[in-house]
Amino acid sequence: MNAKTIIPKSNLKGEVTVPGDKSISHRSIMLGSLACGTSEITNFLKGSDCIATMNCFRQMGIEIKESQGHIFVTGKGLRGLKAPASILEVENSGTTTRLLSGILAAQKFPSILSGDSSLNRRPMERIMTPLKEMGGTIYSIKNNGCAPLKIEPGTLHGIDYVSKVASAQVKSALLLAGLYTHEETTVTEPTLSRNHTELMLQGYGHDVQTQKNSDGSYSISLTGAKELQPQKIDIPGDISSAAYLIGAALLTKNSELLIQNVGLNETRSGFIDVIQKMKGNIQVLNESISGGEKRGDILVSSSELEGIEIGGDVIPRLIDEIPMIAVLAATAKGTTVIKDARELKIKETNRIDTVSKNLSKMKGNVIPTEDGMIIEGVEQLEGASINSHFDHRIAMAFAIAGLAARGNTTILDSKCIDVSYPDFWNVI
């Protein structure tokens, strides 16, 4: 069960760092594996999702070594992967599944991708449809639109694809597939999703164009068939992991935390904007840029938060932080409305459902809606027994809720936290 009990606390004080960004860690292994030579990666996240990505590339003949906390990936060029001897296990990771599918659709060998029971329920049509349009052969083995996916050898051509959702996983799958054609590949998305793939490709010497269109959508283009040059990548701390520590400082009395070296890429920093709008005491210090990625320190202290409306273009900039935002809203003054967040339903769990059920268990006042939640702030949450449903973000958001609740909280099935933040309990 791996149950953990949280005893309420105040006076959280100190300086902390958070582990490397999960999205950037996945991409560093992928692009490192496709480059010609050895890339050196520092602050790589050794969470189980990113380890799954590493293992997939090792199975395709890529040497990935670790020395003194640095990861060395020796890529063999765009055409250097070899056929895996067995199924590629993507475990719980949507990012691994979707981005890797883009690469595999262009290979000269067949492959099968399969994950755990949560992953194998998540929709894959969103990448299968455009990859087929590019000339790939990819299908759902159970014919239910989900993994396990079978990918046949393919020769791809460029497309101009308009995605209905602002999804970095869809965009990245197509851009990675686009590396394998001489033609241009363009992905248009309704608003800009996280742009780590674009930034890292540029670091690897590949030209990528991003254009804002008159209707507010964004078009991202590249022309492939160009080899990538190996890089040194220093991964910033994951803002999605920092969100829990920020939440802990905001919610508990007499607390102040300095969280150092956090990634602050504009396409990811919606959480900070929201906390400022909720009147949280939060400041960004010591900003710098490395590898195109902004980073800085975050100083945050105990706050009386106020409810706000959260929707529209900010949603992709904070999608993984919504469980934590909902917990903060649960004791904020007034009403918080979260809308335009239908994508929450297809994450590791249906997060509208798992957040609402768990907040209700803690005597929060929440109404789930089709595309979000309406949360009326209460004085204090009450400790409860929380079912994470094996979703790391649910486990961590409710662990933080427990720190500020009346009475103890138990998180059942807390092991899932290893997906993105293996050291979470030690830090807390």
Ligand SMILES: O=C(O)C1=C[C@@H](OP(=O)(O)O)[C@@H](O)[C@H](O)C1
């Ligand atoms: O590309 C990525 O690294 C990710 C993109 C997002 O998913 P979508 O692309 O489905 O929005 C996010 O929720 C996920 O945690 C990581």
Ligand SMILES: C=C(OP(=O)(O)O)C(=O)O
């Ligand atoms: C949705 C998430 O990741 P993935 O899609 O890679 O499983 C997440 O980390 O919250």
